Amino acid sequence: xxxxxxxxxxxxxxxxxxxxxxxxxxxxxxxxxxxxxxxxxxxxxxxxxxxxxxxxxxxxxxxxxxxxxxxxxxxxxxxxxxxxxxxxxxxxxxxxxxxxxxxxxxxxxxxxxxxxxxxxxxxxxxxxxxxxxxxxxxxxxxxxxxxxxxxxxxxxxxxxxxxxxxxxxxxxxxxxxxxxxxxxxxxxxxxxxxxxxxxxxxxxxxxxxxxxxxxxxxxxxxxxxxxxxxxxxxxxxxxxxxxxxxxxxxxxxxxxxxxxxxxxxxxxxxxxxxxxxxxxxxxxxxxxxxxxxxxxxxxxxxxxxxxxxxxxxxxxxxxxxxxxxx
Amino acid sequence: xxxxxxxxxxxxxxxxxxxxxxxxxxxxxxxxxxxxxxxxxxxxxxxxxxxxxxxxxxxxxxxxxxxxxxxxxxxxxxxxxxxxxxxxxxxxxxxxxxxxxxxxxxxxxxxxxxxxxxxxxxxxxxxxxxxxxxxxxxxxxxxxxxxxxxxxxxxxxxxxxxxxxxxxxxxxxxxxxxxxxxxxxxxxxxxxxxxxxxxxxxxxxxxxxxxxxxxxxxxxxxxxxxxxxxxxxxxxxxxxxxxxxxxxxxxxxxxxxxxxxxxxxxxxxxxxxxxxxxxxxxxxxxxxxxxxxxxxxxxxxxxxxxxxxxxxxxxxxxxxxxxxxxxxxxxxxxxxxxxxxxxxxxxxxxxxxxxxxxxxxxxxxxxxxxxxxxxxxxxxxxxxxxxxxxxxxxxxxxxxxxxxxxxxxxxxxxxxxxxxxxxxxxxxxxxxxxxxxxxxxxxxxxxxxxxxxxxxxxxxxxxxxxxxxxxxxxxxxxxxxxxxxxxxxxxxxxxxxxxxxxxxxxxxxxxxxxxxxxxxxxxxxxxxxxxxxxxxxxxxxxxxxxxxxxxxxx
Numbered sequence: 034x035x036x037x038x039x040x041x042x043x044x045x046x047x048x049x050x051x052x053x054x055x056x057x058x059x060x061x062x063x064x065x066x067x068x069x070x071x072x073x074x075x076x077x078x079x080x081x082x083x084x085x086x087x088x089x090x091x092x093x094x095x096x097x098x099x100x101x102x103x104x105x106x107x108x109x110x111x112x113x114x115x116x117x118x119x120x121x122x123x124x125x126x127x128x129x130x131x132x133x134x135x136x137x138x139x140x141x142x143x144x145x146x147x148x149x150x151x152x153x154x155x156x157x158x159x160x161x162x163x164x165x166x167x168x169x170x171x172x173x174x175x176x177x178x179x180x181x182x183x184x185x186x187x188x189x190x191x192x193x194x195x196x197x198x199x200x201x202x203x204x205x206x207x208x209x210x211x212x213x214x215x216x217x218x219x220x221x222x223x224x225x226x227x228x229x230x231x232x233x234x235x236x237x238x239x240x241x242x243x244x245x246x247x248x249x250x251x252x253x254x255x256x257x258x259x260x261x262x263x264x265x266x267x268x269x270x271x272x273x274x275x276x277x278x279x280x281x282x283x284x285x286x287x288x289x290x291x292x293x294x295x296x297x298x299x300x301x302x303x304x305x306x307x308x309x310x311x312x313x314x315x316x317x318x319x320x321x322x323x324x325x326x327x328x329x330x331x332x333x334x335x336x337x338x339x340x341x342x343x344x345x346x347x348x349x350x351x352x353x354x355x356x357x358x359x
Numbered sequence: 360x361x362x363x364x365x366x367x368x369x370x371x372x373x374x375x376x377x378x379x380x381x382x383x384x385x386x387x388x389x390x391x392x393x394x395x396x397x398x399x400x401x402x403x404x405x406x407x408x409x410x411x412x413x414x415x416x417x418x419x420x421x422x423x424x425x426x427x428x429x430x431x432x433x434x435x436x437x438x439x440x441x442x443x444x445x446x447x448x449x450x451x452x453x454x455x456x457x458x459x460x461x462x463x464x465x466x467x468x469x470x471x472x473x474x475x476x477x478x479x480x481x482x483x484x485x486x487x488x489x490x491x492x493x494x495x496x497x498x499x500x501x502x503x504x505x506x507x508x509x510x511x512x513x514x515x516x517x518x519x520x521x522x523x524x525x526x527x528x529x530x531x532x533x534x535x536x537x538x539x540x541x542x543x544x545x546x547x548x549x550x551x552x553x554x555x556x557x558x559x560x561x562x563x564x565x566x567x568x569x570x571x572x573x574x575x576x577x578x579x580x581x582x583x584x585x586x587x588x589x590x591x592x593x594x595x596x597x598x599x600x601x602x603x604x605x606x607x608x609x610x611x612x613x614x615x616x617x618x619x620x621x622x623x624x625x626x627x628x629x630x631x632x633x634x635x636x637x638x639x640x641x642x643x644x645x646x647x648x649x650x651x652x653x654x655x656x657x658x659x660x661x662x663x664x665x666x667x668x669x670x671x672x673x674x675x676x677x678x679x680x681x682x683x684x685x686x687x688x689x690x691x692x693x694x695x696x697x698x699x700x701x702x703x704x705x706x707x708x709x710x711x712x713x714x715x716x717x718x719x720x721x722x723x724x725x726x727x728x729x730x731x732x733x734x735x736x737x738x739x740x741x742x743x744x745x746x747x748x749x750x751x752x753x754x755x756x757x758x759x760x761x762x763x764x765x766x767x768x769x770x771x772x773x774x775x776x777x778x779x780x781x782x783x784x785x786x787x788x789x790x791x792x793x794x795x796x797x798x799x800x801x802x803x804x805x806x807x808x809x810x811x812x813x814x815x816x817x818x819x820x821x822x823x824x825x826x827x828x829x830x831x832x833x834x835x836x837x838x839x840x841x842x843x844x845x846x847x848x849x850x851x852x853x854x855x856x857x858x859x860x861x862x863x864x865x866x867x868x869x870x871x872x873x874x875x876x877x878x879x880x881x882x883x884x885x886x887x888x889x890x891x892x893x894x895x896x897x898x899x900x901x902x903x904x905x906x907x908x909x910x911x912x913x
Binding site for chain 2 (some may be wrong): 035036037038041087120143146147161162163164165166167168169171172179180182183186189190194195198215231232234237238239240241243245246247250251252254257263277278280281284285287288289290291292293295296298299300301303304307308311
């Protein structure tokens with residue numbers, strides 16, 4: 034007897050409540066954008082500039098005492114957070130000290146860092162500094178621009194590739210799904226105030242890649258079925274294709290999640306944010322390739338070999354939810 | 360249906376074997392690394408029984424390429440420096456002034472007296488007392504212009520001269536600035552490399568980034584500050600005529616003179632020296648730490664022939680006068696010239712400690728930085744944190760591996776076992792390729808591997824699911840397997856090409872750790888497609904030929 038995540042043959046109707054699904058997606062996107070607009074992202078030093086110092090000591094972290102020790106240095110906004118990780122023993126107490134960019138300093142001042150380290154040694158004599166990172170405002174500004182360009186390029190490249198390999202409707206469907214995934218990921222990062230740094234951009238692009246992977250597999254089957262069942266309505270063909278690939282979709286998402294969860298729990302605190310973004314992306318990407326990409330395809334309709342006017346292919350309910358999708 | 364020619368089978372297994380062989384050294388990381396280090400020493404001619412023994416730790420007939428560990432895993436310092444290329448414009452203008460002065464002075468009857476006016480550092484302003492002669496003066500100065508030495512700026516001249524009332528305004532042309540910037544950054548890069556090499560750490564990465572930036576990554580350095588101390592000083596050494604050895608802060612310097620601090624004579628001591636040097640540090644061929652006749656730490660140096668001649672001529676003509684040894688706008692010492700110094704060697708004495716004299720000798724040997732550096736980004740990662748990350752990453756990889764493998768067997772039975780073997784081969788190939796191209800493994804790179812483990816089964820899943828579907832239409836197992844591969848191909852290719860494109864974009868746009876992630880992700884895609892399309896297929900075909908099952912369950 035084989036383990037099955039979904040039954041061997043499914044015949045679920047994914048477009049019976051299209052308004053509900055697209056409504057949920059639209060609502061989530063609005064929430065994400067609102068959160069993004071009001072709270073913004075909790076930028077790490079890669080994007081905001083400044084200095085972070087990681088401290089480690091056998092004594093428990095006393096955030097108040099750390100703060101008091103650093104206060105006389107007059108460094109403006111200093112954030113101190115304790116870092117927890119299941120792999121730390123009781124004698125490993127880690128904190129992150131984040132110092133904002135100092136006014137009028139382009140380059141990073143070694144003296145400031147040394148002064149902070151001295152001050153902290155006063156609190157916990159055995160303290161060590163496993164990592165110290167500083168980024169000046171020029172570089173951080175450029176990193177933001179590069180990151181935005183990278184995400185745009187990735188989406189653009191995908192649009193072109195899918196357009197070449199399929200039809201433009203497929204490309205639009207895939208990109209709508211990608212934008213959906215990226216926006217929701219940004220939303221969850223701003224909502225929970227998770228530190229957003231350069232690695233998260235890598236995660237975002239991976240999400241783009243992953244979500245696409247999923248979408249393309251479904252689309253590939255749609256293309257095949259469109260050729261095979263020339264007279265069935267698009268809606269049925271989409272449903273059939275999704276059902277046929279459902280087992281694979283779940284298998285792959287599940288194995289990827291298994292691996293990522295292992296990394297999330299055991300991989301240490303340094304990349305936890307990064308892994309979190311990917312876990313979220315896999316879930317959202319799987320959802321979006323079915324409910325966003327395919328639904329968009331249904332709304333747009335596909336020109337089929339035999340059809341003359343476009344509306345033939347649109348399916349009976351195709352126009353009803355044309356407002357949703359992104 | 361499952362016929363795969365013998366030649367192809369052999370090819371596939373050969374590729375797998377090569378990948379495994381290339382990946383193997385990484386299992387003995389420490390041992391291979393020590394052996395490689397020792398071999399590098401032997402190549403430089405540094406030998407000895409100990410080094411030989413170290414080199415023998417890893418047999419030389421085996422591949423010894425290793426995956427480089429990124430700074431975030433190995434620990435070390437990372438600096439992004441910006442070269443202040445404008446510094447060079449200033450010194451160019453300063454050295455151009457005597458030339459302009461002499462050329463104009465040659466026609467004093469026409470242009471009158473020539474004086475240098477204050478101006479922005481990258482501009483040379485020259486006033487002539489006879490303003491009517493400006494057209495002629497412009498002509499004279501323009502004659503001094505030289506063509507720019509680049510491929511693109513051909514035909515352009517190196518300076519731009521304009522007239523503003525009675526003043527000539529001279530500055531570097533746009534083409535020359537670009538050419539100069541490029542040279543300056545190249546030179547700075549070279550010198551940084553030499554300085555870091557002098558200190559002798561393993562595998563420093565020093566790369567140019569963009570127009571005027573240099574990225575420096577040195578594993579094993581305790582802190583970014585240490586690294587800055589090694590490379591941060593300009594170490595511009597000049598020998599200049601002294602006008603007034605004991606001056607103070609109020610001394611007025613003429614236009615050709617410069618008032619510089621003279622710290623060894625006490626707080627607030629200054630010396631008035633000429634702006635144009637007799638000889639510069641660029642003409643040094645050697646510098647060594649040593650001691651002077653009073654047994655105080657000093658630096659001995661030797662000039663190249665042209666420097667030696669200039670220095671000899673100057674000292675011969677100025678016996679009895681003092682001259683200044685100036686390092687980075689500070690007078691180190693101002694000895695009196697007792698006799699003409701021929702032969703081109705000399706000694707710098709000052710208030711040095713032994714460490715300072717050693718460091719100064721290193722800096723002088725490596726040469727001066729042509730311009731100052733400002734640091735835009737610096738990161739220090741302690742080796743312990745890196746080791747923690749490796750340990751955590753390894754455990755996570757193993758657990759992820761085990762979980763995915765168990766799950767695959769539960770889902771696909773014997774086919775799952777094939778997929779699992781392919782997965783192991785896949786990760787080995789990934790490491791093999793990484794070692795082959797000398798790729799760098801970073802912490803996000805480990806995440807890339809874990810992600811690859813998760814996603815690598817995807818291609819297999821696509822095929823297996825397709826085989827299941829084809830079995831339903833009951834064409835017999837062999838046909839179903841064959842059709843499964845055939846029909847899943849386009850989905851596999853499309854899905855992986857799109858993911859590969861994002862990896863390429865990440866590689867092109869990202870830096871450091873992110874780039875490491877892009878590399879593992881990209882290679883992971885290649886190896887997983889290879890293993891799914893070829894390796895599992897050969898395994899299934901071999902199994903099928905051996906068993907000839909009437910029915911199969913996928």
